[in-house]
Amino acid sequence: MRRFGLRGFGLRDRVMLAYGLLALGLSVVLALVTWGVVSHYLIQQRTDSAIVETTDNAAALHYGLSRVHPAVGKLLDSLPSTDRAASLVYFENQWYAAVGSPADLPPQLVANARAGGESDQQLQVAGQHVLAVGVPLSRPGDAYFEWHPLDGLDGTLRTLRITLLFAVLVTLLLGLAVGRLASTLALRPLAELTYAASAVARGRLDARLQAEDDRDLGGLATSFNQTAAALEQRVAADARFAGDVSHELRTPLMTMLNSMQLIQNHRGELPEVVREPVELLGDDLERFRRLVVDLLEISRDDGGDRGSRELVMIAELVQAAADATAGRSVTTVAADAAGLVLQADKRRLERVIANLVENAEDHAGGCKGVFVEAGGLGVTIHVDDAGPGVPLADRARIFERFGRGSDAAPTRGTGLGLAIVARHVQWHHGTIVVTDNPDGGARFTVDLPANLRGQPPGCMVAPSDSEGVTMRLRG
Template sequence: MARDRGARSARWRPTRWGLRRRVTVSFGLVALLLSLVMSAVTWSLVTPSLLREGRAAALAETAVDAGHLDTRLAGGSSLGQRVLADLPRTDATAAMARVGDRWYASAPTLGPDILPAAFVEAVGEQHVATQRVEVDGALYLAVGMPIAGRSTSFVELYDMTGTQGAVRALLVGLTAATAVTVLIGVAVGRYATQVALRPLSRLNTAAADVARGRLGVRLQHGGDPDLVPLTDSFNRTVTALDHRVVADARFATDVSHELRTPLTTMLNSMQVILNREASLPASLREPVALLADELTRFRVLVTDLLEIARYEAGDQLVRERVLVGDLVRRAADGTARRPVTTVAQDAADLVLPLDKRRLERVVANLVRNAETHGGGCAGVEVTRTATGARVTVDDDGPGVAPALRERVFDRFARGPGADSGGVGLGLAIVLRHVDLHGGTVLAQDRPEGGARFVVDLPADPTD
């Protein structure tokens, strides 16, 4: 149960965002916060101002109309609907007047019943009052004021549709501005992360090159004083690593050279003993055979170590124009001790600038790997590609599991067939020699079963 809960918690654990996404989202959130604050401030300042201006204009117009009504009444006109309708109103929708308990209105549809009682009472007590009222879904501003010297209350209604439209347009504009600001913030954040992470991208590329063994890589700070400590530290580290690798490679080269002389002596002595194997007692023949096998493996190990040491020491390619098909045929057939090579018709005359010794070693190691670990070499094929040449080596073994297809090229990597011999350096040497040529080598499945190693060599190499 505890294991199940742990598995579920690991499965549901949230994925941590990368630096680029975090910075971009942060810029977007800051832009959203700033735009919301600015929108709130704008709303709080502009909306009351619009309402105040509308109310002030309505009060001024109502005062003018009330003066006209007072003049009419002073001239002997009797209060009624006609008198109210003839008032020179500007923006007012309707006018109403109250004398005692009786109301008169310029529009029968807008009567005193729409006015709140508190508003009517305030105007009746000779106060100027304003009140927003809603009639059939439309909003009006009611402005009431007394007519001086008369027991008359005068009320005008002003349509607030225009003010509502302005407030609504302001809301839409602020919302759109907020959205645009957030998008700009996200875009700026993304651009800022690209600029800020560009040195890290160069550092990552340089570190990857160093991991592939290219120790001549160095970083440039580009005049940025903030990058000087990082680039100097990286360059010092790579320089120290380069010196260490070269020193180790020279040591391995020296040791390998020193071992070759006694090893050659032991191999020659063993060959003399094997030539006289028939005269040896039966009890010694098996130990001698085992010793001969171990000496052979030791010779392969010393040769491979010497090859690796040359690579680490920066041994350069010696390119010359090579007929690829013939070179592969000699190396493959000679290693397998039987014809195993097929050269496609379009690749029969293919000539590329290659290092003969290294390419022969690549083909020989792949064929030896197939013979030793892959149940025998099933065939070697040379074909022409759009970019150069391809060498394919097939075997009849169990194949290479997908999880091991990159690890098989590591030093001293040994697969399921390790019991059949080998020291685990052959494919590592293949990878390094192919990489020096600017090519690639991949382990794949053979359609008929077994493993397939594919080497692609470019026609236009770049050292």
């Protein structure tokens, strides 16, 4: 498709274009054939009619010219009235004309008629399209000529051209419409497959296609369902493994943390050369603890933890989680957001706020502020930091598991905090993006669907993730 410049067209567009081009080609061929047959027929009919009229007038003129000293001019004027535009006669080596000039007649036409043969030719005379006809008279060398106007025929052919052109355009539009309809029907299974695959990519591993007894599509649906089921089982197994490992690590980790706390309580009794290694070990143990906690959180989601929704005063929850994580007051609530209610998993939402504030505090120069306001999907939460900002190339990568920015230090953080944030925001059917703060630094913006106070709970909340996705694959 690259050679034909169709890279910008989708499959549906290409099918529609193919139908349109096919209809255009057929209509053009039909129009050309129709034009050729009809125009030839009309021209031939007009020519035959003109020749018959000219021959009849020549026969009438013959009787008058057979007299002695005929008055040729009067004879021309006495001919029956027809649609001719001019009549001329070459008689006894002299031209006579009622209307018209012999100079306008083509020499070859005159020569053929004087030689004894009928001849006709289309020409322009004084801006008028006419058909000149010449027929011989009984005396050798004499001939009679008429030209007949073709304005009526030209008008008919012009109307025919416009009609055929309009028919071609209508056929093209009909072909495009039929192609669009056909592509929609033909590609409907592909659209449903795409939707199911997108659901799986978003974490809805229970998405399935409803297989039908169709020899063409049934195999595809079965293969997709088997692949999705295998993937779901693999992810669940990996989640169970990560959860089991994390649980097994918690006991020795708690022992090490308690032992380290005991050692740090007696830090002053330690030799100077041992204090720095102990501090480094304490930092690594804290990082190890956070890694285990994050792994448990990830494995809980991957393992199918459906959570529970409850009505939450979003402003109060954000303020409590953000201020507690930062150790100071960092939250500002807009007046229009004070009464917003969200159907949410309180634990997940608190983790979202805590992780964003921790990320700002530990890796971005500190949290400059957390702002809650009404807008977006319902409620918008901004978390601003004092760091250098996030490059455009890294703004998607930082939400991946163990994803860090290109300039991040390799030993800082676990690389799971923002991945957990993205998962929990998605669980709430919200969105999260990172942009530049107008005052410097990065701004993480979370949009969550919320209910205004006084409205029935759940009126803006999408169906729970616990509901499976099943789509019928139709041919």
